[in-house]
Amino acid sequence: MRLLFIGDVVGKPGRQLVAQLLPSFLQEGQVDLVVANGENAAGGLGITPEVAAELFALGVDVLTSGNHLWDKKEVMPFLDREERLLRPLNWPGDPPGRGSLIMQSRSGIPVAVVCAMGRVFAPVLLDCPFRALAREVERLRAEARVVLVDFHAEATSEKVAMGWFLDGRVSAVIGTHTHVQTADEAVLPGGTAYITDVGMTGPWHSVIGMRTETIVQRFLDQLPSRFDVARGPRQFNAVVVDVDESTGMARSIRRLFHREASSPAGPAQGSLDAGP
Numbered sequence: 001m002r003l004l005f006i007g008d009v010v011g012k013p014g015r016q017l018v019a020q021l022l023p024s025f026l027q028e029g030q031v032d033l034v035v036a037n038g039e040n041a042a043g044g045l046g047i048t049p050e051v052a053a054e055l056f057a058l059g060v061d062v063l064t065s066g067n068h069l070w071d072k073k074e075v076m077p078f079l080d081r082e083e084r085l086l087r088p089l090n091w092p093g094d095p096p097g098r099g100s101l102i103m104q105s106r107s108g109i110p111v112a113v114v115c116a117m118g119r120v121f122a123p124v125l126l127d128c129p130f131r132a133l134a135r136e137v138e139r140l141r142a143e144a145r146v147v148l149v150d151f152h153a154e155a156t157s158e159k160v161a162m163g164w165f166l167d168g169r170v171s172a173v174i175g176t177h178t179h180v181q182t183a184d185e186a187v188l189p190g191g192t193a194y195i196t197d198v199g200m201t202g203p204w205h206s207v208i209g210m211r212t213e214t215i216v217q218r219f220l221d222q223l224p225s226r227f228d229v230a231r232g233p234r235q236f237n238a239v240v241v242d243v244d245e246s247t248g249m250a251r252s253i254r255r256l257f258h259r260e261a262s263s264p265a266g267p268a269q270g271s272l273d274a275g276p
Contacts, residue, residue, distance in 0.1 A: 001032040001033075001105060001107055001109055001111075001146065001242075001243050001245050002030060002031045002032055002240055002241065002242050002243070003031065003032065003033050003034075003035065003111070003146075003148055003171070003172065003240070003241045003243060004025060004030075004031040004033070004034045004035070004238060004239075004240050005035045005036070005148070005150070005172075005174045005198055005238060005239050005240075005241070006018060006022075006034070006035070006036035006037070006060070006198075006201055006236075006237075006238045007036075007037065007176065007179070007181065007197075007198040007199035007200050007201050007236075007237035007238055008037045008038075008039065008040050008176055008177070008179055008198075008199075008200045008201065008202075008209075009036055009037065009038050009040065009041045009055070009201045009202065010040045010041070010044055010179070010200055010201065010202025010203065010208075010209035010229060011040065011041065011042070011043055011044045011202060011203075011209065011229035012043075012229065013202050013203045013229060013230075013231070013234050014040075014041065014200070014201040014202035014203075014209070014234070015041060015051070015054060015055065015058075016234075017201055017202070017234045017235075017236050018036070018055065018058055018060070018201060018236075019058050021236055021258065022034065022058055022059050022060070023058075023059065025059075026059045029106075030240075031106075031240065032105040032106045032107045032109065032111075033061050033062070033103075033105040033106065033111050033148075034059055034060050034061045034062075035060070035061065035062045035063075035064060035113055035148060035150070036055060036060045036062075036063055036064070036201075037063070037064045037065065037066070037150060037152070037176045037198075038051070038052065038055055038060075038063040038064070038065060038085070039064075039065040039066045039067070039068040039069050039152075040068055040202075040209065041055065041063075042072055043229060044202075044209055044210060044227060044228070044229040045068050045071040045072075045227065046068050046069065046070070046071030046072035046075065047063070047065065047069065047072060047075055047085070048072050048074055048075060048078075049074060049075065049078040049082070052078070052082065052084075052085050056084065061084065061103065061105075062084050062086065062101065062103065062113045063084060063085045063086065064086050064113070064115040064150040064152070064176070065085070065086060065087055065088065065115060065152070066088060066115075066117055066152035066176065066177055067088075067117065067122070067123055067124070067152070067177075069087055069088070076096055077096070079095075079096040079097030079098075080096045080097060083098060083101050084101065084103070085097065086098060086099055086100065086101065086113065086114075086115040086150075087099055087115065088115055088116055088117040088126070088152065089114060089115060089116045089129075089132050089133065089136055090116050090117060090126050090127040090128065090129045090132040090133075091117070091124075091126065091127075092124065092125060092126060092127055099114060099115055099116065099132075099136065100112060100113065100114040100115070100136055100140060101113055102140060102143055102144045105146075107245075109146060109245045110143060110144040110145075110146070111144060111146045111147075111148065112140040112141075112143070112144040112146065112147040112148070113147075113148050113149075113150070114133065114136055114137070114140065114147065114148070114149045114150070114170075115149075115150045115152065116129045116132060116133050116149065116150070116151055116152070117129060117151075117152045117153060118151065118152065118153025118154060118155060118158040118159065118162070118177075119158070120153065120154055120155035120157070120158045121154040121155060122153075122154070129151070129153075129162065130161075130162065130165055133149065133162070133165075133166065134165075134169075137149075137166065137169050137170055141169070141248075144248075145171075145245065145246070145247065145248030146171050146243050146245060146248050147169075147170040147171050147172075147248065148170070148171055148172045148174065148241070149162075149166060149170050149172065149173045149174065150174050150176055151173055151174070151175050151176070152175075152176045152177045153175065153176075153177055154177060154178065156196055159173075159175040159196045159197070160196060163188060163192065163194035163196075164188065166192055167188040167189065167190035167191070167192040167194075168188075168189075168190025168191055168192060168249075169190075169192070170192055170248075171192065171193065171241065171243045171248050171249065171250055172192060172193040172194070172241045172243075172250055172253065173192060173193070173194050174193075174194075174195060174198050174239060174241075175195055175196045175197040175198065176197065176198055177197070178197045178208070179197070179199065179200035179202075179208035179209060180197060180199060180200070180208070181197060181198060181199025181200075181237045181255060181257060182195060182196040182197045182199075183255070184196050185239060185253045185254070185255050186253070187250050187251070187252060187253060190249075191247070191249030191250055192249070192250060193239075193241045193243075193250035193252070193253035194253070195239055195253060195255070198237055198238060198239050198255075199235075199237025199238075199257075200235065200237055201234075201235065201236050201237055201238070202229070202230075202234060202235070203229065203230035203231060203232055203233070203234055203235075204232075204233055204234060204235040204259055204260075205230055205231075205232040205233060205262070206229075206230030206232075207230075209229060209230060210227045210228065210229060210230055211227075211228050211229070211230045211231075212230065214226070214227060214228060215227070232262075233259065233260035233261060233262055234259075234260050235257070235258065235259040235260070236256065236257070236258040236259075237255075237256070237257060238255075238256040239253055239254060239255055239256065240253070240254050240256060241253045242254075
């Protein structure tokens, strides 16, 4: 079976590109389950019930998140109603929502999806993601062989460590948060597909999705400023993981990269080929 994970969807440009490209995957039967990180899907910061519903209607099966999940207050009661929108598993205290779920894929195979956050450079004092994931994965594996983990973290070292920590226990560890697609996708020795960061789906004439002039000025003067989603050509970053459903281990992981041309006359870059 094949799992499609779409990198952090940023604002309306990202949602529009998902609407443009995702139907071809679904119509051609190329994927069995679609997961996307949606914590930046509403105006670049946070997600709302309306935006989540829009992405679900496009064919996204599960939405994961991270530290920006809480930026829109209307999401708080929604998390308890909508199990397909996951919060970080290891968020401290007793937050609303849940950090994992098991759902049937289009091929009828149960798939577990888990969302967790790294602690290095984190904005809050999170519970240990390693211990939290170890416990949750053991529980989920009793009901589903196929387990996909979104590890939303800043530090490359922490993400790599998590990949090795979970190798052989989950189908895939997909890194999110930094919005820059890394080129280290691999199936680890134990059979777990891994990538440090899947990247971003949104405007590419930007600083990780936001207007360049605003972010550059912030670095120059260190003063608070409003972050607005950039405009212009967009990029689509994702991975397709091919999993042996009998064992839950990955056969392969492939990066998908598509970037719109800077001008109407120029060619798009990258490939959306999800074939073997």
